[in-house]
Amino acid sequence: MTALDTRPERPETRLSKPRLPQWAPLLVLAVAAALGALAWLIGANTALSVLVAVVAYLVVMPVWSGVVESRRAAIDRLATGLVWSAFLVALVPLVWLIVTVVSNGISTINPEFLTYDMRGVLGNEQGGLYHALIGTLLITGLAALISVPVGILAAVYLVEYGAKSRMARILTFLVDVMTGIPSIVAGLFALSLFVLIFGPAVRLGFGGSVALSLLMIPTVVRSTEEMLRLVPDDLREASYALGVPKWRTILKVVVPTCVGGIVTGVVLAISRVIGETAPLLVVAGFTSSVNMNPFDGRMMTLPVFIYTQYTASTAQGLSYAWGGALVLIVIVMALNIVARIIGKIFAPKTGR
């Protein structure tokens, strides 16, 4: 009995506490925006006014919450405010970039711009980026053709066969190093390779593909590796226990289970290299006419087209550069959408 009596009194635990109304953050946001607007009217520039608004929100909200609610709630409100501001800051350049490119480029886009090349275009005559579009698609397509089998098979070796061996560790390290090589180095490597084979002053689209695949392979290896590692060992063992050989297990159980992720990784790798300029400038060169053969002669690509049009710095050149940028962004966006759709289609279904 005495033990029970001497037990210390527990602090009162009330479950209901005063809470700010749901519309409180909106109200504070409105007040903060008003303060920002006031600063702007007084004569502060836009950036400073936005800063004033953000700081006002981050001060007022936690203080109000701390007075009415509790210390924990105040910290929660502060953290929420910080996370939201960081998110908006991250969003600003993205939206800004897309708005700028679209507003500057949209007026240039017309059927002629997409189907004409720049051969013999003088002054303000109508030209286009058809040659660059073809070049980009051919060079990137060939680069993907080289990198996808090499990358996926290398990842299969690393995960399924080389597990923890010295060879696999060295390979993983080299792949990591390769992810970081500057693209101009890849371009110079491809150029010197083809100069050694075909003699000096060689320029060909395939060289661009080789340079791009150097940049692509590590990305494909890394993403495929991650995906293959996500496949639980249980599935491999289940397959082995049915008397299925290892290569069939990989081909029919492991890869199908994560094929959505692999395809997404590949498409993202493509959209990552499609905008490379330096290596293509070095090894594929530039030209103003259509070249359908990547194994012979100079080939134009979209990034190089944008670069040359920009350096021409005529009014038409600038508007063509914006138009080219818009087309490139649309292609990258389309690739990303395709990656998402494919990822959805191949994702293992739970049936629930």
Added chain:
Amino acid sequence: MAKSIDVSDLDIYYGSFKAVEGVNMTIRARAVTAFIGPSGCGKSTFLRSLNRMHEVIPGARVEGKVVVDGQSLYDPSVDPVAVRRQIGMVFQRPNPFPTMSIYDNVLAGNRLNSKRMKKSEADTIVEKSLKGANLWNEVKDRLGKPGMGLSGGQQQRLCIARAIAVEPQVLLMDEPCSALDPISTSAIEDLIHELKSDYTIVIVTHNMQQAARVSDDTGFFNLKATGEPGHLVEFNATKKMFSSPDESSTEAYISGRFG
């Protein structure tokens, strides 16, 4: 088609670590053999060495002999893939293939080995295996649905159906009921009783009552001390094991006085 397994002087290693030492036993055909013992004593390791699943883990190896129907499993000329086609396995956690429907999961053993078969033949195998695993009535209307959509107990019975669809000689079960509720457990125990007439079954279990209910023979594994290899303490008919075992440590373990 069921076969007996003779094990003599089997040592099992993970790299330089000896996990199981000196096992001798004869597993009878068309009977259920259960292995009991504390965690980490090498029951599962031993079970996996019976169909060469053990060597899937890097560095794992085996010394000694496992003879099935006169053939030594660890003979250099033996193909582990062929062994696993004869000796199927059901795992602790249900692991249906997530990319496949219920129908395809049952046929996985045949399909993955690209055995050609007619649609009618495939249908017969699926129906027979699912009926054999007591799952047919629950799934016959949704064979095309993904196997991952079933409940845990159903998934485990699907895995058993998948294992018996390739008609192995022996079925190894590694704690098949440890993740299941009593009703599913009882369904699987009934199933083991039925399968006994056609297959040689070896089951690892942590549940002493389960071993007593389903098995004909029982092996008790134990560790001398932590870090020491596990060994087979006693192997006897289940009735004898649970009434008057030869070893005092078996009796201590079974009656709950471990040590």
